[in-house]
Amino acid sequence: VQSRLILGIDTSCDDTGVGIVELAPDGSLSVRSNRVWSQTVHAQYGGVMPELASREHVERIAAITTDALEQAGVTLADIGAVAATAGPGLVGALLVGLMYGKGLAQALDVPFYAAHHLEGHIHAAAAEGDLHAPYLALVVSGGHTHLFDVPTEGQYVLVGATKDDAAGEAFDKIARLAGLGYPGGPAISEAAIRGDPDAVPFKEPLQGQKGFDFSFSGLKTAALLAHRAGAKPEDLAASFQRMAVQFLVKTTVRAADATGRDTVVVSGGVAANRALRGAFARTGLNVVFPGAGLNTDNGAMIALAGAAALREGRPASPLDGGASAYAP
Ligand code: KG4
Ligand code: ZN
Numbered sequence: 001v002q003s004r005l006i007l008g009i010d011t012s013c014d015d016t017g018v019g020i021v022e023l024a025p026d027g028s029l030s031v032r033s034n035r036v037w038s039q040t041v042h043a044q045y046g047g048v049m050p051e052l053a054s055r056e057h058v059e060r061i062a063a064i065t066t067d068a069l070e071q072a073g074v075t076l077a078d079i080g081a082v083a084a085t086a087g088p089g090l091v092g093a094l095l096v097g098l099m100y101g102k103g104l105a106q107a108l109d110v111p112f113y114a115a116h117h118l119e120g121h122i123h124a125a126a127a128e129g130d131l132h133a134p135y136l137a138l139v140v141s142g143g144h145t146h147l148f149d150v151p152t153e154g155q156y157v158l159v160g161a162t163k164d165d166a167a168g169e170a171f172d173k174i175a176r177l178a179g180l181g182y183p184g185g186p187a188i189s190e191a192a193i194r195g196d197p198d199a200v201p202f203k204e205p206l207q208g209q210k211g212f213d214f215s216f217s218g219l220k221t222a223a224l225l226a227h228r229a230g231a232k233p234e235d236l237a238a239s240f241q242r243m244a245v246q247f248l249v250k251t252t253v254r255a256a257d258a259t260g261r262d263t264v265v266v267s268g269g270v271a272a273n274r275a276l277r278g279a280f281a282r283t284g285l286n287v288v289f290p291g292a293g294l295n296t297d298n299g300a301m302i303a304l305a306g307a308a309a310l311r312e313g314r315p316a317s318p319l320d321g322g323a324s325a326y327a328p
Helices: 041-045 050-072 091-108 117-123 167-177 184-192 217-228 233-259 274-281 300-311
Strands: 004-010 015-023 029-038 079-087 112-116 135-140 145-150 157-161 263-267 286-288
Touching: 004 050, 004 091, 004 117, 004 300, 015 050, 015 300, 029 050, 029 300, 041 050, 050 091, 079 091, 079 117, 079 300, 091 112, 112 117, 112 300, 117 135, 117 145, 117 263, 117 300, 135 233, 145 233, 157 233, 167 184, 167 217, 167 233, 184 233, 184 274, 217 233, 233 263, 233 274, 263 274
Parallel strands: 004 079, 079 112, 135 263, 263 286
Antiparallel strands: 004 015, 015 029, 135 145, 145 157
8 A cells, every 4th residue: 555645725714725745555644745925915904804815825725735736746647636725714715725725636636535624723733743532622713713523533512612702702802802913813823922821810711611611702801801991901911812722721620521532632822832732742741733833723633634534434525515604
C-alpha cells in the first residue's frame, strides 16, 4: 500500500483555505501544505459581507490550490481524494469551495468527501500523534463554542454549546469595546500580560448548572459596565481572559468526569490562546491541541477530516449533495 494524498478545501466564511494531507500506509496523518488567503475587504464594513466573501473565494480558489500543491511539492495528478466543507457556514461562500472540490474530484476520478466544518476543526488535532476515540472535543472559535463527546470515530454527540455568543465573539467584542483592535483574541491575550486579573470582578456564567453549556453575554455586559466605570483596557483584558479560561476549562473537566473521557481535543481560533492552553495543561487530562496554523479556519483540517473518512473506509459523498448554512 502506498501513501495517499488528500486535498482539503474550506471556504465557509472569509478565509479561502486549501491544504494537503498525507495518509501513510500505517494510518498516520501528516500535513504536507496549508495555504490560507484571509480576505481583508470586510474590515471597512465591520463584519463579513457574504456576497463579497463568495466573490473573493471565486477569484482566489484556483491560485490558492496551486500554491498548496507547490508547497507540498506535488501536482494534481498525485491527489488521491478531495474533501471540501459543505456546512455550516455562509451558503454562497461554501458553494464555491464545494463545487470546486467536486469538480476536481470528478476530473481526477478520485473519491470526494463532503466535510462538516466542526469535524474539520476537531480533526485539526489529528496530525498531533495518536488521536483515537473515545475523546471529548471542545471547539472554540469566532462562530462556535461546542463540546462534543466522540465515543467512536466519526460519531459526534453534542454535550454542551453556547446559549448566546461564541467564545471568540466575546474576545472580539470586548477587545473592540476596550479599543484593543481586531482580531480580539490575540489583542486581549497580549494586553492581558500587562493587566491585573483581579481588577475587574467577573462572575462565572451559568454557576450551578448540571449540564455543560456555555454563555458569554453576561461577561460581555459586565465588561461594558466596567469599561464605562473606567477600567483600564489591560485590566479588563486580564480579568475577562482569566474568567473565560476558567469557565471553559471547568465545564470541560466536569464533562470529562461525567463521561469518563481522559482525552480532550481543544480546537478553533480561541484554542490558540496561551492562557487557555496553560490552564488545560494543568488539568491532568490528556489535552491535544492542533499545531501552528491549524487552529483558525484552514483547508488542511478539512483534508484531515477527509483522510480520516478514507482511512475508516467510509463511502465517498455523492456529487449532487448541497451546501448548508446550519449543517446538523
Ligand atoms: O476558527 P476561527 O478562525 O474562525 C471561526 O470559525 O470562527 O476563529 C476565529 C476566532 C476569533 O474570534 C479570534 O478572536 C479568536 O478566534 N482567536 C483567539 C486567539 N486567536 C484567535 N481568541 C483568544 N486568544 C487567541 N490567541
Ligand atoms: Zn471555523
